[in-house]
Amino acid sequence: MRTAAALLTCLLVACASxxxxxxxxxxxxxxxxxxxxxxxxxxxxxxxxxxEPLLRRGYGLADVGGRVPVTPGTNFRLASVSKQFTAAAIVLLAQDGALSLDDPVRKWLPSLPAAADGITLHHLLSHTSGLVDYEDVMPDHVDGQLHDADVLRLLEAQDRLYFAPGSDYRYSNSGYALLALVVGKASGRDFATFLRERIFGPLGMDGTVAFEDGVSTVAQRAYGHSDVDGAWVRTDQSSTSAVLGDGGIYSSIDDLAKWDAALHDDRLLSDASRRLAFTAHTPTGEADVDGYGYGWRIHDSGHGRLLWHSGETIGFRNVILRWPERRLTVVLLSNRNDPEPYALARRIAALYLEAP
Structure with a gap:
């Protein structure tokens, strides 16, 4: 009888009202x-x-002042989730034979100082270059915004590294800003154009853009916000928001569903290229990360291999989680400074991973 009563109690608690x-x-x-x-x-x-989308929906507002609701087509600034597109652009050019991942970065960007002699494109992709963080050497006051080319100019004055290339791991926005410039050099097109013509256009990601103020626009745009003394204030751009290679792409969950689908087959990247991108090239010492690939963190999650990346910038917090062997992907994009969504996305994913 006690067992039956306990079961009834559990059922009552689990029931909706x-x-x-x-x-x-x-x-x-x-x-x-x-x-x-x-x-x-x-x-x-x-x-x-x-x-197949099991769930696709928006919550809250894309623009608080304009009271514009979030929809599945709302485009958020991806921040560092952008890095997987920068990496894919480099790997595509390697597939084309336009460059090699073992190329010295100074082959493409010869103005870098001698300290960069041992750095290859592979080191930039896997955060093992030892490059100085450009955020740490920026002027205290910046007129306007920095761009990828400005990052190069900052690094030209830094004839030093944090460590010898390939000897350690340190997450590097500098490296991905330089990779965007390499894409331009190797392809003969600017980075934003290459992404549009070789990735976004072919995949039907029509709302996705590497945003350049005065050059391109963001349709159905979400604006970033921060909680300031209990009120939501628009905090959409910073002095580094125009750097494209490390975090300047806007996209929606609907477009990212198309991106996710392309990562399961060879319509964009070959099997060999995807293996390179999804290989843990170096340990990171970070929680829930066994190693870093090319634009992806890689982790044995207990439900198989997890490929994931977060993106945090002023007014935005995002995450993408992919269990390729389980064919399950969760994307959570937000236009607020808090909270970071990784833990919540993992809890949501668990509902589907643990389902019979």
Missing amino acids: GGGTMQSVDERVDSMMSAYAGDAPGAALLVVRDG
Whole structure:
């Protein structure tokens, strides 16, 4: 009898208040996402399994001042989630034979100082270059915004490294800004154009753009916000927001579903190229990261191999999680400074990974 009573209690606790039925997974997810709902900066959430969206919805506002709601087509600044596109551009050019991943970076950017002699494109991709962080050597006051070319100019004056190339790991926005410039040199097109013509256009990612103020626009744009003394204030751009290679791409969950699908086959990258990108080339010492690939963190999650990356910048917090062997992907994009969404995305993913 005690066992039956305990089972009845569990069933009553697990039931939704209306109709006495168990909460659906969608309802549980909506409850988990409730902090993003309402009249506040919001989020877009995508769950894809076997190429089919199990859940795609927006919460809250893309623009608080204009009271514009988030939809699955809202484009968020991806921040460092952009790095997987920068890496893919370099790997595509290697497939084309336009460059080699073993090329010295000074082959393409000869104005770098002698200290960079031992750095290859592979080192830049895997954060093992030892390059100085450009954020640490920026002027205290910047008129306008820095661009990738400005990062190069800053590094030209730094004839030193943190460590010998290939000997250690240190996450480097500098390296990915330089990779964007290499894409331009090797392809004969600027970085944004190359991405549009070789990745976004062929995949039908029509709303995705490496945003250049005065050159391109962002359709259905989410604006970044921060909580300042209990009020949401627009904090959409900083002095480094125009650097494209390390974090300047805008995209939506609908477009990222197309990107995810392309990473399961060879429509864009060959099997060999995807293996390179998804290989843990170096340990990082970071939590939930066994190693860094090319634009991806890699981790044995207990549910198989997890490929993931976060992106944090002023007013935006994002994450993409992919379990390729399970054919499950979760993307959570938000236009607010807090909270970081990784832990929440993992909890949402668990609902689907643990389902029978």
